[in-house]
Each structure stands twice: as structure tokens, then as C-alpha cells.
Amino acid sequence: MKKITFLISFAFAVIASGFSQKIGVLKGPSGIPSAYLMEHFSADYKLFSGANFLLPGLIKGEVDIAFLPPNVAAKAYNAGGGAVVMAGVCGNGMVSLVTKDSSVKNLADLKGREIFVAGQGATPDFMMRYILKQNGISFDGASDNVRLSYSLPAAEIAPALILGKIQYAVLPEPFSTLACEKDSAVFRAVDFQAEFKTLSGLESFPMTVIAVNSGFAKSQPEKVRKFLERYKEAQEWTLSNPGEAGVLVEKFQLGLNRQVVEKAIPECAFVFETGESARRGVESLLLVFMEFDPSSVGGKLPDGGFYFE
Known part of the structure; x- marks a missing residue:
């Protein structure tokens, strides 16, 4: 009888501690803060190498809470009958154009150049197109215009x-930091966050x-709120302990070595935004996606039901 009572008490303690939550974590920069969670917050963590592998489980309920690009979450909401909601923004823009060409001082200097982009149809791609278009620079592939190339996998671009x-x-990030660390001739010629701020008036994009x-x-809902508190x-x-964070990222095999993590954290633009400010930022980014491919967000801006309160 005592054994049964102990097991019941233990089960309730586990549930209270958060173990019943199934957390989907993406390997790579967005997963860096999750290393601390995995060390200190009891939950059922599932690691994924890409959003396309994580999303089906989130929609089916095999994963309760996860980290996704904003457009992927919005498309899942719009196209999946509201299957996914957004509880907050945890990472802002961290995209740069990097080069060894010291003659590049501004966007106009990129005319006639071939630029390799990490991830066709992802945020770096659409943000590059948006910034070029807003500055009156064509990217139609003509020899005297910017030519965007997607022929290299993202992981191979920095080494190339x-x-x-x-x-x-x-x-x-952390690929731009990696490139700059490996070769002192490589530098960030265009800061996408600064460009977006100039164009939109917003500090950055999620x-x-x-x-x-x-x-x-x-x-x-209370478990979601408790998770948000723990994630914050x-x-x-x-942010305060990049070296120790790197050690934990290696420990939990989140796809980055500790030295890169330590160098990249100050550049990774980790934020924690909920409520109206998070919605404003997400909608600003989704409008960029819609300008070039409405289907990438499910054809429309998600309505208010998309935003967890």
C-alpha cells in the first residue's frame, strides 16, 4: 500500500514539475537557450534537425510546445484549421551579408554580383529580396543586377x-560568426536588421x-505560461553565461560546438516578447513573405486566434 501511495505521489510530482510537457527543440542557434531548460527543467524533450520534421508532431499533439520560424507557424495555423498558436517571439533577426570584398560599402555595390543565400523561401531569402526591392535594386538574374543563388546547402556556404x-x-547566426572567426578577411558588409529598421521603423524582425x-x-494554458516563465x-x-551555455549545448548534442556557441550568442538576437509587441513584429515579417509568396504563410495574415494570451 505504501508503495502504491509513493508511486501516485511521485506521478503527481512529475506532472507538477512539467515532465508531462513534450518540448520540440530545433538543433542549431534557435535551440541554444533550450540547453539550460534541458539541464534544469524536467520535460520530455525531442530534438529535430529541421522545422519540416518537427511540425507534423506539433500539429498531431505528439509535441506540445516547439520553436519554429514565424511563417511556418502561421502557415500551420492558416492551413491546418488553427492547429498551432504562437505564444511569443524568442529570436529576432540575425542575418548578415558577409564577404571578403572590401569594396562593398552599401547595397548598390552588390549590383552585378552573385550572392549565395542560405535557405530558399526562408527568412534570410525573403528579407534579402525585400531589402533589395525597397532600395530599387533588381534581382532578376540579369548580368548587371544582383543574382541570388540557392545552389549550395546552407551548411556549405560559410566554408565556400x-x-x-x-x-x-x-x-x-551562428554561420556568419563562424565565417568571421575562421577568416579575418571576412566581414559583415550588410546588417539586415539595420536595413529593416530603416525601412520599417521597427527594431528588427522575428x-x-x-x-x-x-x-x-x-x-x-497555465502550463504554457509556466513554460514561458522558464524559457525567459x-x-x-x-545571454549572461555564453561559455557555460556552449558547454550545455554540446552536452545535449544541439548541433553546435561550444566555442562557436560562445562567440555567436552576443550576435544571436535572443529576445523574449509576448502580447501585442510580439504580434506586431510577427505581422511585419509575414507581410514581407506575402509580398513574394503568399502561400508561404498560408495565403493571409493569421487572425487574432493565432496569438496565445
Whole structure:
């Protein structure tokens, strides 16, 4: 009888500690703060190498809370009958155009150049197109205009730049930091966040959001709020302790080595925004996606039901 009572008490303790939550974590920069969570917050963590692998489980409820690009979460909401909601923004823009060409001082200097972009149809791609278009620079592939290339996998772009196989690259963190660290001749010629601020008046654009299975959000709103509190704590610790964060990222095999993590954290634009400010930022980014490919966000801006309160 005592054994049964102990097991029941233990089960309730586990549930209270958060173990019943199934958390989907993407390997790479967006997963860096999750290393602290994995060390200190009991939950069922599932690691994924890409959003396309994580999303089906989130929609089905096999994952309760996850980290996704804003457009992926919006498309899942619009096209999936509200299957996914957004609880907050946890990462802002961290994209740069990097090169060894010291003659590049502004966007106009890129005319006639071939620029390799990490991820066709992803935020770096659409933001590059948006910035060029707003500055009156064509990217139609003509020899005297900017030519955007998607022929290299994202992981191969930084090494190709360092080796001199390509001259210009659009990279998110930590790849731009990696390129600059490996070769002192590589520098950030265009800061996409600064360009976007000039064009929109907003400080930056979101890159990563905290997405929640809508059924879980409706049935367990307090657990979602508790997770948000823990995630904020994890992010603040990560920003203050980049070296220790790198050790944890390696420990939990999140796809980055500790030295790169330590160098990249100050450039990764981790933020924690909920409520109206998060919505404003997400909608500003989704409008950029819609300008070039409305289907990438499900054809429309998501309505108010997309935003967890």
C-alpha cells in the first residue's frame, strides 16, 4: 500500500514539475537557450534537425510546445484549421551579408554580383529580396543586377566563402560568426536588421517563435505560461553565461560546438516578447513573405486566434 501511495505521489510530482510537457527543440542557434531548460527543467524533450520534421508532431499533439520560424507557424495555423498558436517571439533577426570584398560599402555595390543565400523561401531569402526591392535594386538574374543563388546547402556556404569558392553570402547566426572567426578577411558588409529598421521603423524582425499545439494551449494554458516563465529564465541565463551555455549545448548534442556557441550568442538576437509587441513584429515579417509568396504563410495574415494570451 505504501508503495502504491509513493508511486501516485511521485506521478503527481512529475506532472507538477512539467515532465508531462513534450518540448520540440530545433538543433542549431534557435535551440541554444533550450540547453539550460534541458539541464534544469524536467520535460520530455525531442530534438529535430529541421522545422519540416518537427511540425507534423506539433500539429498531431505528439509535441506540445516547439520553436519554429514565424511563417511556418502561421502557415500551420492558416492551413491546418488553427492547429498551432504562437505564444511569443524568442529570436529576432540575425542575418548578415558577409564577404571578403572590401569594396562593398552599401547595397548598390552588390549590383552585378552573385550572392549565395542560405535557405530558399526562408527568412534570410525573403528579407534579402525585400531589402533589395525597397532600395530599387533588381534581382532578376540579369548580368548587371544582383543574382541570388540557392545552389549550395546552407551548411556549405560559410566554408565556400572562406575557401574563396564564392564571394558573397547571406547567412544567419551562428554561420556568419563562424565565417568571421575562421577568416579575418571576412566581414559583415550588410546588417539586415539595420536595413529593416530603416525601412520599417521597427527594431528588427522575428526569426523564431514559441509555437504551441492549440489543443494543449486550450486545455493547459497555465502550463504554457509556466513554460514561458522558464524559457525567459533560460534565455536570460544564456545571454549572461555564453561559455557555460556552449558547454550545455554540446552536452545535449544541439548541433553546435561550444566555442562557436560562445562567440555567436552576443550576435544571436535572443529576445523574449509576448502580447501585442510580439504580434506586431510577427505581422511585419509575414507581410514581407506575402509580398513574394503568399502561400508561404498560408495565403493571409493569421487572425487574432493565432496569438496565445
